[in-house]
Amino acid sequence: MEDKSFKPFIPADRILPEITPVSVVLGILLAVLFGAANAYLGLRVGMTISASIPAAVISMGIIRIIMKRDSILENNMVQTIGSAGESLAAGAIFTLPALFMWAKESDAISKPSFWVIAIISLCAALLGLIFMVPLRSALIVEEHGVLPFPEGTACAEVLLAGEEGGAKSKLVFSGLGISTLYKFIADGLKLFPSEIDWSIKSIGSGFGADVLPSLAGVGFICGKKISAYLFAGGILGWFVAIPLINLFGSSMMIAPAKVPVSELGVWGIWSNYIRYVGAGAVATGGIISLIKSLPTIIKTFKKAVGGFGHKEATEERTNRDLSTKFLLILAAIIVVTIWLIPAIPVGLLGALIIVLFGFFFATVSSRMVGIVGSSNNPVSGMTIATLIIATALLKSTGHTGIAGMISAICIGTIICIIACMAGDISQDLKTGYIVGATPKKQQIGELIGSVAAALAIGGIMFLLDKAWGFGSKELPAPQATLMKLVVEGVMGGNLPWGLVITGVGIGLAIEVIGIPVLPVAVGLYLPIHLSTPIFAGGLLRAWFDKKGEAGKEAGENGVLFGSGLIAGEGLVGIILAILAVIPVSKAKGMTVLSAINMGGKLGNAGGLIFFAALMALFYVFSNKKLKK
Numbered sequence: 001m002e003d004k005s006f007k008p009f010i011p012a013d014r015i016l017p018e019i020t021p022v023s024v025v026l027g028i029l030l031a032v033l034f035g036a037a038n039a040y041l042g043l044r045v046g047m048t049i050s051a052s053i054p055a056a057v058i059s060m061g062i063i064r065i066i067m068k069r070d071s072i073l074e075n076n077m078v079q080t081i082g083s084a085g086e087s088l089a090a091g092a093i094f095t096l097p098a099l100f101m102w103a104k105e106s107d108a109i110s111k112p113s114f115w116v117i118a119i120i121s122l123c124a125a126l127l128g129l130i131f132m133v134p135l136r137s138a139l140i141v142e143e144h145g146v147l148p149f150p151e152g153t154a155c156a157e158v159l160l161a162g163e164e165g166g167a168k169s170k171l172v173f174s175g176l177g178i179s180t181l182y183k184f185i186a187d188g189l190k191l192f193p194s195e196i197d198w199s200i201k202s203i204g205s206g207f208g209a210d211v212l213p214s215l216a217g218v219g220f221i222c223g224k225k226i227s228a229y230l231f232a233g234g235i236l237g238w239f240v241a242i243p244l245i246n247l248f249g250s251s252m253m254i255a256p257a258k259v260p261v262s263e264l265g266v267w268g269i270w271s272n273y274i275r276y277v278g279a280g281a282v283a284t285g286g287i288i289s290l291i292k293s294l295p296t297i298i299k300t301f302k303k304a305v306g307g308f309g310h311k312e313a314t315e316e317r318t319n320r321d322l323s324t325k326f327l328l329i330l331a332a333i334i335v336v337t338i339w340l341i342p343a344i345p346v347g348l349l350g351a352l353i354i355v356l357f358g359f360f361f362a363t364v365s366s367r368m369v370g371i372v373g374s375s376n377n378p379v380s381g382m383t384i385a386t387l388i389i390a391t392a393l394l395k396s397t398g399h400t401g402i403a404g405m406i407s408a409i410c411i412g413t414i415i416c417i418i419a420c421m422a423g424d425i426s427q428d429l430k431t432g433y434i435v436g437a438t439p440k441k442q443q444i445g446e447l448i449g450s451v452a453a454a455l456a457i458g459g460i461m462f463l464l465d466k467a468w469g470f471g472s473k474e475l476p477a478p479q480a481t482l483m484k485l486v487v488e489g490v491m492g493g494n495l496p497w498g499l500v501i502t503g504v505g506i507g508l509a510i511e512v513i514g515i516p517v518l519p520v521a522v523g524l525y526l527p528i529h530l531s532t533p534i535f536a537g538g539l540l541r542a543w544f545d546k547k548g549e550a551g552k553e554a555g556e557n558g559v560l561f562g563s564g565l566i567a568g569e570g571l572v573g574i575i576l577a578i579l580a581v582i583p584v585s586k587a588k589g590m591t592v593l594s595a596i597n598m599g600g601k602l603g604n605a606g607g608l609i610f611f612a613a614l615m616a617l618f619y620v621f622s623n624k625k626l627k628k
Contacts, residue, residue, distance in 0.1 A: 006144055009072065009160060010436030012318040016073045018441045023074045026062060027081025027445065028452040030055045035085030035453045037570025039093045039460050041214055043470065044573075046478035046526055048090040052155045052427060054172050054563035055082035060159070061169025072159050073437050079155060080428045080442050084449025085456065087424035088125050091417030092117070092457050094383065097470035097480035098409045098487070100461070102402060104469070109402055111465075114458040116343050122454035123334045124414040127355065128421025129446050130327045130334075131362035132429070139370055139426060140433050141319070147370035152430030159435055171557055174621055175564020176571070179213040182614060183572040186212070188579070190597045192606030195473075195529055199266065204246030205238050206266040209532035211611035214569040216618060217562030219537020224545070226519050227531075227538025233281075233523020234531040236506070237274045238266075241524075245269050256496050270527060276496050278525025279482050280503020281510075283384050285517030288507070318433070320440045331355065344410040354414055357386060361415055362422035369423040370430075379423075380479060380518070383416040384486055391490040405487045412483060421450070460574065467577035478526055533611070537562065540618060558622035565618075 010016060017023075034051035042048045059078035063069045096117060103111040139147060158168070186194040197208035219227040246269065250262040257264055257272040264272060338344055339351040361382045391408040394400075399407055425446055432442045468474040471481060489495030506524070507517045523531045541558060544551035579593040602609075 008318055008434060008436030012316040012436070014436075015317070017071045018073045018077050018438060019444060020074055020077075022063065022067065022069065023059075023077040023445075024081065024448060026059060027055075027078045027449060030058065030078065030082030031085030031449045031452045032456045033085070033571065034082060034567065035089040035456055036460050036574045037567045038086045039089040039457065040464065040475075040570040040573035041218075041566060042090055042093045042479065043097065043464060043475045043477045044214075044530075046476075046522060046530075048086065051086035051563075052079050052083040052151055052424075052431065053158055054560065054567060055079040056155050056158050056431075057169045057172050057560055057563075061173070065169070072435055075159055076432055076435055076437050077441070077445050079159075080432070080437075080445040081449035081452075083424055083428060084125070084421070084446055085453040087420040088121055088417055088450060088453040089457055089460075091124065091379070091420040092121050092413065093461070093477070094380065094479040095409055095413040095416050095483050096120075096461065097465070097477040098484035099406060100465050100470045101477075101481070101484060102406070104471075106402065109406075111462075112343060114462065116341065117458035117461060118454050119337065119341060120343070120410060120413055121417060121457055122450060123337055124358075124417035125421050125450035125454060126330060126447070127334055127358050127414070128362060128418040129425055129443060129450065130331050131359045131418065132366060132422045132425045133321050133327055133443060134324075135363060135366050135422075135426065136321060136429050136439060139366055140429050143370070144433065147367075149370050149427055149430040151369075152427035153434065155427070155431045156434035159431070168557075168560055171560040171621060171624070172564040172567075175213075175217070175561040176568035177564075178614070178617060179217075179565040179568025180572050182213050182610065183569045184576075186607075186610070188572070188576055188593065188596065190600050192602035192610055193600040193604065194607065196604040196607040197529065198604070203239070203243040204250075204266075205242040207238065207532075208527075208529040209536075209607075209611070210529045211533060211607045211614075212569060213565035213614060215530060215533035216537040216540075216611075216615060217565035219534035219539075220541045220558050220562040220618070221566075222534070222538060224538040224542035227535045227541075229516060229519035230523035230526075230531040231528075231535035231538075233278075233520040234526070234528030236520070237270070237278065237524045238528040241274055241277060242266060242269050245273055273496075273499055275478075275481070275525055276485070276499035277503040277506065278521060279485055280500035280505075281507040281521035282380060282482060282503075282518065282525050283486070283500075284504045284507030284511075285521045287385060288511055288517055317438050318436055320438060322440055322443045338414070341410075344407055350411075354411055357415055358418040361386070361419045365419040365423040366426040369426055379416060379419045380482075382419050383412050383483060386415040387412040387483055387486050388490055391487050395491055400491065405491050408487045408491070409483065412487075421446075463574065463577045463581070467580035476527075482525065536611075536615060537618075540615060540622075544622065553625075554622045557624060558618065561618065561621045 030051070034055060038048040038051065056075060056079035059075045059082070063075055063078070096112065099112045103109045185191050194212055195208060195210045197206060199206045245261060251260060253260045254273075257268065261269065335348075335351045335355055338354060339348045344350075364382060365379065387408055390411045391404070394404040394407055428446070429439060429442060431437075432439060464470070464475060470477040485495065489500075503521070503524070507521055510517045510520050541555060544554040544558065547554075576593060580591050582592045584590045584592055584595045
């Protein structure tokens with residue numbers, strides 16, 4: 001039931017600037033910035049972050065302090081447009097890199113063009129918006145006070161604390177600057193290795209850490225519990241599974257590896273065995289999350305279907321959406337576009353099925369983020385379920401081989417972006433509901449952000465692929481690699497099912513003892529080198545959390561500083577990718593980046609010292625007392 005006592009910060013009868021040239025330009029810039037940062041982060045770690053709060057803080061710093069403009073709704077519009085880039089990037093990089101990897105494996109396959117990526121991404125993003133509009137009344141208005149929408153509510157609190165905007169934005173920019181310098185020294189100049197690694201021969205395994213700012217920031221934002229689950233998964237893989245494989249199978253050649261285990265080394269064992277076990281655990285965690293959500297999914301789905309019949313314009317500004325007629329026409333155009341894209345040979349019926357699945361998973365995603373937040377939204381589980389069904393259907397209708405697998409990944413991409421966008425938009429609309437924004441204008445802002453992000457993501461992906469290549473050590477693209485394995489396994493029946501089922505069993509055991517499966521499974525799937533620095537960030541957050549109210553402000557400051565660390569590293573990652581493809585000497589094959597390589601002179605010790613200094617700065621900036 002709608003909470004009749006609720007009053008937004010800006011009353012419905014008061015008009016303030018929302019969509020302005022300033023908010024649109026700044027929003028687009030932030031959409032591209034955070035889209036690029038999240039693309040790089042997701043391809044390296046397999047996780048992304050919500051950009052709404054840092055976008056709101058940066059907007060307030062620029063609009064209120066530098067430009068001396070005073071409109072909370074204009075600030076809200078900036079973060080609405082800006083956050084679209086982050087969510088679209090998350091959906092795209094979790095799936096589309098599989099197409100690039102297939103192109104490298106076979107000369108008969110070409111990489112997807114820039115325009116194919118842009119059109120697929122834009123169609124999916126717009127479908128996410130179309131499906132979210134009828135859900136707004138059911139989830140945002142009627143269940144206000146029931147569904148917390150953590151990121152959306154937190155973003156509203158940041159906007160309402162407008163007088164602190166300048167001081168808080170300095171934390172984001174400080175993190176961004178420090179991260180930029182650190183990342184350039186580590187991976188640009190290569191003064192020290194960003195990945196430090198030790199071999200532990202006594203147990204046939206190893207240990208290490210990617211000593212990077214973004215990972216510490218992710219750990220702080222996620223908190224001790226989630227980061228500890230990730231680290232536990234890493235321990236399970238690197239201190240249990242790898243030593244056991246070395247112990248029992250050292251002289252044996254076990255598929256899918258083509259040499260004896262003793263010749264593989266630690267990374268070879270991880271690549272050939274552990275990631276398949278992790279894939280089974282991740283798939284199990286995603287499906288379990290989906291099954292648990294079924295009652296709320298059915299309830300929300302019924303409300304959403306009814307929402308399309310609601311009147312689109314009311315007398316109150318704060319309850320006005322895009323018209324149903326416009327949304328239906330736009331949906332029809334998108335269906336025809338998907339039908340006609342050669343890269344998705346699914347026919348008209350297939351396009352309609354995509355839309356139906358998309359609507360279903362948009363309701364799942366929107367409801368889930370309302371309960372547990374965007375960070376815990378089981379998008380990977382939804383995408384895996386979609387890929388299994390889509391690949392099986394394509395195979396049964398004669399769409400086999402690589403053509404069928406490409407179609408399956410494109411379908412999965414659309415569903416993944418729809419789920420990511422629907423979740424992000426619901427958080428943005430929650431923020432707008434609290435501060436008193438006009439929903440229709442926010443939805444127009446999402447359209448603008450979607451177009452900008454869709455055009456940017458193709459260029460970003462081509463740049464990163466040319467610089468390092470998806471599936472490489474620099475960009476392992478863990479989620480996309482998992483999706484690729486799922487499609488290949490269903491289509492060709494060549495997955496090492498024994499390893500996958502082992503992962504399924506581990507996932508079920510974790511669920512039985514009451515621990516969230518997905519974060520542990522992701523930690524098992526990824527190298528422990530990624531979860532170690534994330535755990536370090538989580539421990540720092542736990543230090544502040546133990547102080548109760550005294551540490552609350554430090555925790556909030558740390559989230560902003562950590563967001564800056566993530567954005568800064570992502571930005572430099574894109575710059576380094578550009579330097580990695582600019583030639584200096586064609587004869588020697590030298591690029592700008594290789595020309596300034598210092599060869600990791602400081603070694604592992606240098607990496608540890610720099611990371612310790614980074615964590616000390618993290619502590620100092622989190623503890624800063626901000627002037628009101």
